[in-house]
Amino acid sequence: MSFAVELKDVRKSFGKTEIIRGASLQVNAGERVAIIGPNGAGKSTLFNLISGRFAPTSGEILLNGERIDGLKPYEVNRRGLARSFQVSNLFHRLTVFENVRCAVLWSMGYKYAFWKFLADLDDANDRADEVLEMLKLDRKRDTQVMNLTYAEQRALEIGLTIAGGSNVILLDEPTAGMSKSETKRFIQLIREVTEGKTLLTVEHDMGVVFGLADKIAVLVYGEVIAYDEPEAVRANQRVQEAYLGSVLAEQQAAAATAGA
């Protein structure tokens, strides 16, 4: 059986600096994996490589056993992988509803159709409304995105990612900038919408990490130094040194495990 996502000794350099130095990772279908690591370790870069924004310098990336490295983002997306961005990346002059609908059109097979009216595409419209409802954004359905609050934009960012029904979802710091209670609600939401799907997420908030992940991968200086169950990672000496090892992280993690 092939893995949902598999990285084989992936490397990426920008100019002379090598940012990803041979990362390997295997994610089973249906697993939730959190990627943690210090700032600049290359987490977002790794996401960029997987989602096709950059091509790796060397190594292989496989999605459900098929090689996808070097493909364009849209080609990767069409093979069933969607991602969110660390900084909200939306269609700011369109309404909330239109944003979500744009994200479902391709996956519903409408492609570049100019012989069909959007209003008649019941399945796409229903799906978009369904997503909005899940995100609790149905109230803002017809608001232009640029008028949304930060948290709403973050929510929509995730909405766009999951709307297309991709089976592999990549979330880059989905709860950044949110307050505690919102974060909680969000974890819940993410759990719901990614039920049965493969999820990779980058987070610095240990609360989220331990609340969400089945497995944790620790990325330091472009290498995966640990990949295991949360508790095992937490106990890992190297991880402690490189990343956690702080009162804050301990507290957050403890709170999450207690709550969960």
Add this chain to the structure above:
Amino acid sequence: MLHIENLHAFYGKSHVLHGVHMDVKPGEIVSLLGRNGSGRSTTVKTVMGLVDGQGSVKWKGEEILGHHAFDIAHRGIGYVPENRDIFPKLTVHQNLMLGQKKQGQSGRWSFDDMYQLFPRLKERQHTEAGVLSGGEQQMLTLCRTLMGDPDLIMIDEPTEGLAPKIVEQVAEYLNELKRRGVSVLLVEQKLTIALQISTRCYVMGHGRIVFEGTPDDLRTNAYIRKEWLEV
């Protein structure tokens, strides 16, 4: 040093601040807490002259409300925005250069100080800032403002998106600022940090100050924490 009285602020038509009072004294770390959307960032921006406000903001005894931002900056207030407004097309070093108010000016801080503080930045010195990782950008904004040698630095959620270890580093660093005689107005979400390092705290709710006191006061005041900070 900074004295805010009855400050009101508007975004176009919407009234966001409803009479904020606040003081920052020399050598203090003051934290401004509150839920999302309570108006903390707006307060700081209004002081900086980036949002129109009414009322009074006095800096070293002079009224600065209504002045241009660059003027306020020249008077010695530094501002670190919340959404990492780095200049994406400039290199890290150029970003820092723009922090200086006069070219080649030497104040409390030099480039080397900054690079020592965050070695990561030194490594990326000649990279376009736009491609930095989220955390690196956060470090850069902070350093950039310090290069302007402010007497008061207003920092909006500096620990956002930083790895836990770096967060603690930042906290230490703010203490270092204080030691060097710079006052800090810290807008925070992470209570742990804020309470740990600040001299005094304000809590905001719906555009008003709803609590004022020492960290210890806040720790013991369960009502405020529950009602206004959702902890």
Add this chain to the structure above:
Amino acid sequence: MGAARPAYHFKPYNVGRWIIWTLYALVLLVSPMIFTSGLSMTMLSQMGIAIIACLAYNMLLGQGGMLSFGHAVYSGLGSFLTIHTLNMISGGTLQGFPVSLLPLIGGISGLFFAVLLGWVTTKKAGTPFAMITLGIGELVWSMSLMFPEFFGGEGGITGDRVTGARPFGITFGPQVQLYYLIAVYTFICTAAMYAFTRTPLGRMLNAVRDNPERVEFVGYNTQMVRYLSFCASGFFAGIAGGLGALNFEIVTAEVVGAARSGAYLLFVFLGGATFFFGPIIGAILMVVAFVLLSEMTAAWLLYLGLIFLFMVMYAPGGIASLIMMNLRVAAFGKLRRLWTSYLALGGTGAVAVVGAAAMIEMVYHMQLNVALGPELKFMGATLNAHSLDSWFGAVFVLITGAALFEVSRRAFVREWSRIQEEIELEIRRREAL
């Protein structure tokens, strides 16, 4: 989960839309009965053509965020191929092809060249796109003078539209008959382009405009979206070109020139690129400006330039956005409170403009025609460009007008922002419900 959702987005029968489209058709239908002179008839015809061209242009600018400096290439080449086809009909090689279908030839030619040149053009948006269109525009324009075999040299290619079959005795000789042909095309093309905005491709084009990067992550190839839309736009531009060829019965190199492309850009913007109907207004203004304004005054270019400066500064959304802003006020039932202000603004503004225009006209008169006597007619009055009285009068009118305008403007701004505030409140109240 899906099944339990309330079916609240049933499709209402959109009455408003029907009314608007019927009105549009009606306007197209009756205008030649109201404006009957020969000139107004050609102007109406040209307006119809310009409407198609400007709407096609706005598929790029307004909907796709692509700033083109060379769209006349597609409408112009459409014109050329149409007139060549027309000549083949009159020449007998293409006997029986109905003249009324010729604009489609233009459309297909526009489409053909868009397909040919579009792929490299739409590789990037922004400045590279703008500059590539500029370059291609210049190249085609220079070529057009170098290849008299196809472009007819300086004299262009002439044709005679009275040829071929004559169903129901329609020859397209009289301008009215041609006008109705244009009107039909205008209506259909407008409807088709409106429909385009409601299709998946049309919507993705908006998305590409807003954030091309993200589009790639929801499965779309941005270049393909731009390219297909570019082709569609080329098609409609070509139809406009084809109609133009029939209307003028002559096609010269100017139809592919930079001036034409620039006019599309300017007037689409003036009309309002952010709304679908903006370019329609722009198109009408374009014809009025070029045909009427230039005839009324020698200073028309100055006026045009000034209008642009002021429009861009004070109404960057074009006329359409002004209309929409007022419609919003009207929708909340508050327009009534503004009409006195509008009256005051209009009145005082007109006075100021008259004063300024009188001075401009006198200056131009002094420069151009003073040898024919210092007197000139201006809005029914006779001014003497050499007499202090006229100058004094003009200055006086200008100053009074401007001062009063400023007074009423302040009052208006106050009232306007109060109304906007109320509307915001109202919206929030409704949202809270």
Add this chain to the structure above:
Amino acid sequence: QKGETVKVAWIDPLTGLMATVGQNQLKSFQFMAEYFSRNNPAGVKFEVIGIDNKLSPQESLNALKSAIDQGVRYIVQGNGSGAALALSDAVTKHNERNPGKEVVFLNYAAVDPDLTNSKCSYWHFRLDADTSMKMEALTTFMKDQSDIKNVYLINQNYAHGHQVAKYAKENLARKRPDIKIVGEDLHPLAQVRDFAPYIAKIKASGADTVITGNWGSDLTLLIKAANDAGLNAKFYVYYGGVSGTPTAMGAAGEGRVYQVSYNHYNMGGEVAKIQDEFRKRFNDDWYTGATYHAFALLSNAMAQAKSTDPVKVAAAMSGLKFKSFNGDVEMRRTDHQLQQGLYIARWQKTDAKNTYSPENTGYTFVPVKYYEPYVSSTPTSCQMKRP
């Protein structure tokens, strides 16, 4: 018809590249209208309505419509053969489709031979001499210049330039087969800013004479560049006199620019009076002699037809012989091309005999040769459809 007012619509550019020329010619027409209204064989009054066509054929058609709406039956146009062809074609169609509302088109400067050959029209009358006639006169003159050995042709890459080059080659081959065409260039219209490379090429070719149909900045920049590089060749040109060119040419062209035209600055007599009066009133030069032709032709024809009805006047104009400032001229019946004498004139300092200096440059075109109408007359292929 006595005392009637005849409206003449002038349809030419007042804005754009040719605005200068247009302004001058509109004034010339207005001035000539007044001049002829005072005294003409038909006893009519003329009124000129100026409409800006922005040098665009399509706008010319709009202007035509507007003129017709204003009750105009006579239109004049001259700048740009493109607009002329458009107007000629439109007028012909209009007259066909609207009998009783005929319009007559007097072309005073558009020189494309097609207008009186393959695309000739009964309703179109040309008052200028066309490219082929001018080249005929020019080469006749060159035939006698024994020092001409090597000729270089440089022209704008569009219809007019192509024609100049074509007729020059044909005529020279016929009249002076010994002359070598040592080079030929076509450059895009109004695109070249720096002519130095072309001059270098001309120099390298060893040409002693340059023939060019260039006008406007394409002509002045060419001559300036030649002067800068010290090229001593002679220039045979069509358009040395139009507004702006004298100033720009200035000393650079002294003694080596030859122009062919149906008039020149030092004609004396009635023309001198007109020139002086015009200069006094408008502070500008009257150089479009065809404006005189236009009213002379119209009023003579109206007198003959005893009517101002365009159909009758057109019939009278076709084949009309009359006197104009450059002698006896004839509106040839077969193609409606005015047959008239042509002058070759040289650009040089003003002197006692040749006093008129355009644009106060201190220079003028001095006539060196006059050719009778028959010399420059060229055959026509016009198959005119007469009503």
Add this chain to the structure above:
Amino acid sequence: MDLQFFTISMLNGLSYGLLLFMLSSGLTLIFSMMGVLNFAHASFYMLGAYIAYTTMQVVGYWPALVVAPLLVGLAGALFEKYCLRRVHKFGHVPELLITFGLSYVILELVQLIWGRSAVDYRVPEALQGPLFTIVGSTAGALDFVWGLAPQEMCRSAEEGVRIVCTQFPKYRGFMMLVALLMLASIWLMLTRTRVGLVIQAALTHPEMVEALGHNVPRVFMLVFGGGAALAGLAGVIGGNAFVTEPGMAFTVGAIIFVVVVVGGMGSLAGAFLASILIGVIQTFAVAIDYSFINFFAKFGWAITPETFGYPMLKLTVSQVAPILPYLFLVLILIFRPKGLLGTREG
């Protein structure tokens, strides 16, 4: 191509290239820093020529060389302050359109003040005449003589040998010198000051730049004024070298955009390189009377007027020389959208 022809063409190409650079340096400055495609740039160029023409009559040429650009710069600064600044927040397209509108207004004002035909703006006495003469003979010898070469040098002593004297005008030399000075001074300004950084930063985050203590509006005004002044200077120099007439803005309008884009947006060095390249290529292209017909003839394929596409095939390189820059533009944008030395894509 003999040596003399090559030399003179090279000189012509270089000087034309430098002239192009002079024309477009201000545009590059404004475009690279402010992102504004200033369509009125050529109008400022024209304004410079006209103002110089008038001031020259009052104060003479050399003072006018300073005064006129300053006045044009002032006009540019005022325009920035009262018009452009207002639309900055609406984005690039309105910025572009407002300069479009401005170009109309300037054109009309120029015509109102100075009339519609060319004005007699002359090269000053001191700069007239040849700088040096290239004396070359068909035998292959090549000589340079300062000033005008004496008559006898240009006459051939031997039979069958032709001697050609080509003069290189002083004014062209002067033009080259000024262009190089412009390059140097912009270069200094960009590298020695932070103005460029401030503006580039302000393009994305104006508020932040202000919050760091920079007076952004003033810097914008200075840059726009400076760019306009450069255009004005080019006008003072170009106006008398060529023709000072209302059409002069239009004729250089498009080509300067080509320079800026081909060079690479935001790159002064790129603009310089592009100017020189375009100048030289165009100049040499004029000399090549070679078309596809000759090309195919090499392969034994005769092309007759009946061949499909004959009009296209018969065009010689020299005929398309002046439009080569546009071809260049399109090709560059297709294969290297950043331009020759550019770093970003606008």
